[in-house]
Structures are given as C-alpha cells and as structure tokens.
Amino acid sequence: MNYPHSLWRDRLAAEYVLGTLHGSARRRFERLLPAHPALQRVVADWERRLNRLTAASPPASPPPEVWDALQHRLFAAEPRRSWWDSLRFWRGLAAVGVLAAVVALTPRLVMAPLDADMSFAAIRGKQRELLWTVARADDGRLHVSNLRPMAMPPDQRCFLWLKPADSPPMMLGVLPDDGSARTLPMPAGVPEAVRGELWVTMQPMAPRPTPPLEPLYQTRWKAI
C-alpha cells in the first residue's frame, strides 16, 4: 500500500505510536516502515512527542534473572572449547602468577567496610548550589540526579570518581548534565566496600578518562 498524502502519513504514524493503530493496518504499517525513510521520520517525530510520557514511569530495577536469561539466550550458543586446551587459560594462569607477585610487593589498599550511613551524597558547586545528588542502592548501584542542566563545553563530560584516602581515584561513571537522572552500575574492579570521597571532574569524553589529580568538585557521603 502506498501512503502518498503527508496528512494520512502523519495520522497513521501518530496512531501507530499511540498504539491505537491495530490489527492488519498495524502489521502493514510495520512492514512498510523499514523501506520508507520518510515514514520513519514521521514516526520518529511522534515518538519524540509522545514518548516524553515515558518519563512519567518511575525507573525500577528489573529482576536479575532477566540479565541471566539474556546472556543464555544470546550468547550461550557459541561453541566453547574445554578450558584445558585453551591457550588463553594457560596464558591467563601465567598472568595471574605475575599479578600475584606484583600484589605481594605493592602496599595493600586499605579497604574498610562501607558504613551503613554512607548512602547519600550531595555535590555542590562553587556557590554551594546543589548540582547532583548521589544515592547508593542496596545492590551497590548509584542513582545520580543532575538537579540543574549545565552548559557543557562540546566534547566535555562530567565524570564521577571514588577517591580512597591513599590510592588514585576510580571512575564510577559519567554524570548526567542535562537535568536528568541515571543509574550507574558499580564498575567491575571497584571494590564495593571501599571508602572514600566522591570527586567530580570535567574531562573530554573517553571510555577510559585519565584519573584526575584533583577534583573540580568533591564531597563526602552523608547519613540521610
């Protein structure tokens, strides 16, 4: 079917996005979409308008089984060799040996257990204005909210770091700067129980930004 008139196209796209287009019309519409960029554009416009309602649903942590099931469904089918004939295993074993030696020679990081009341932090700007709040969930994830949208230089982002007293900062994630909230996973390699200050830096966007020597803003965990 052809949808020549822009008015019709707009109406169908609107009802498709709203969900009221149904039955065979809906299926036909979905089949047309991949090959019709103009239609895609109209649908995207309606999604942009209506899916702002999506923000009205409070985020919720999904059950962990969902991720396990996804892993299984998407990645379990790949063939796996036995671990003993894998070169990587033996290489890994060698690396672990080297690492163990290095760890033995390095002064140990002091990892104190996290206090029960270390669950909330407020990050303030130079005029003591509240910029972000950080709340720590029971599962170790951090919920960060940006309370005022910030005018960021292009290509720069605000990064959140955990700074233990006697070791370099560890990156926790990119902070939202558009007035939105976000959940940061505890990155692999950051011990959950480590104590420290929270640092914020502004740095060029990169997957692994250089750990800073000093923060732009800093704060401590507080009891709520």
Place this chain on the structure above:
Amino acid sequence: MASHDLLADLLARCALRDRRAFETLYQQTSPILYGLLLKLTRDRDSAADLLQEGFVRIWQRAGDYRPQLGQPITWMGSIVRHLSIDRLRRGEHRHRIELDDEAWLRVADAGLSPEEEAHVQQGDSALARCLEALEPEPRRAVLLAYFEGLTHDAIARSLDRPLGTVKAWVRRSLQRLKTCLGEAS
C-alpha cells in the same frame, strides 16, 4: 547531552557485537525500560518477560538505530512499547480494562500521580501543559491508549461512548498535542 551520546555509542558498539557494550547498555537503560513496562503491563512477570524480549531485539537491531531520528532511549522505549502492545493484542496476558478507583481518579485528573507529575515536570512540563489543555474526556482517551494500550474499541467500551466519537477524540487530540508542542518548543 552526555547520556544520549553515550547510549548512541553503546548501540553502535552493540551493532559490532560488542558484548561489554551490551552489558553497559543494559545496566544503563533497563531500569527505565522496566519501569515503563511495569506501567504498561502492571505485572512484574510480564514486564520482566517483555524486557528480555526487548533487549534481544535491541541486540539484534542495534545497527538499525539512526541518531538523526531520535534519542537512543526513545528508540529503545518504542521497541519495548510495541512488543508490549503486540502481546496485549494477542491476549497473552490478562490486561485490566477495568481500572481501580484510584487509577480512574488519576486518569480523570491529569492522568498522572504526584510522583509521575514530578517526573513529567522535571522532564517535560510542555507535554504536561499540552495534555492539560485537552478536554477531560479526549485526554482520558489518549492516556488510556498510551498507558493502558487500549484500542479505539476498548476505549469506547471503557468510557461508554460511541466508537466514532472516540476515534475523533483521539485524532483531534493528537493534532492538538502536535500543534501545542510545536508552539512550545
């Protein structure tokens, strides 16, 4: 905006079959999508199930995402929303056409609970304003379609109004929202 760039980057890496990127994408977006699905299905099992289906599709279709057509989270939200609507229409999960009293009050009022209102205000006060500008019954019809996944038919039964009236309400409300949001932005 940092988060959009980051998510767009993660989607691009997923298209290249980068599992780590997929994991990060899941961590960053699953609470938002799960929250949306809870709202649509009002059922934890269905929401979890649809979330799984949604991420399978996101992994398979990551290469289809086009930044110029919208934000990554909108694209991902649409995927789970359409999955949810499809399932609803197939009647795979029991869906409450009857709302409880509290829900009715919310729908009749502005359609949003205080906490949702806060979210909308935070995220998009323009949309809240435009919704408020609609007449109560047409607004109710739009919100029933969006949040309850109801068809014209089901909305007509729910509101006890003729089908033609409901269709006209929805069509006109969408146009009014478009105009109102166009003026607002």
